[in-house]
């Protein structure tokens with residue numbers, strides 16, 4: 461599935477793959493206007509263990525995640541299994557070109573076994589683990 465980009469009076473817009481509503485953030489790589497639409501579209505999670513949803517509808521899936529810590533100069537310091545304020549989320553594959561990494565985590569809003577909601581410098585994200593997704 462690919463983002464649907466339309467030119468709208470010369471302005472780029474992205475349409476929801478489910479309800480065709482315009483996603484209000486302009487041209488993005490978002491697929492759906494809401495998590496509800498993503499679920500309704502029977503979006504496949506099967507080969508992935510993690511699903512990251514950004515507040516603007518952007519969805520990323522991955523087999524694995526890790527949490528990175530950087531020093532005060534922005535240099536990589538260490539890699540962790542658990543979330544903490546100041547770390548950033550990295551999704552697999554952990555290669556320079558295909559990965560997805562968030563900005564610094566500022567606040568952990570909600571944390572359950574299979575679900576974490578957190579705030580970074582730029583956005584609010586929800587991270588789902590498969591056990592929760594397949595409920």
Ligand SMILES: [Zn+2]
Pocket residue numbers: 476477478479480481492493494497
């Ligand atoms: Zn929609």
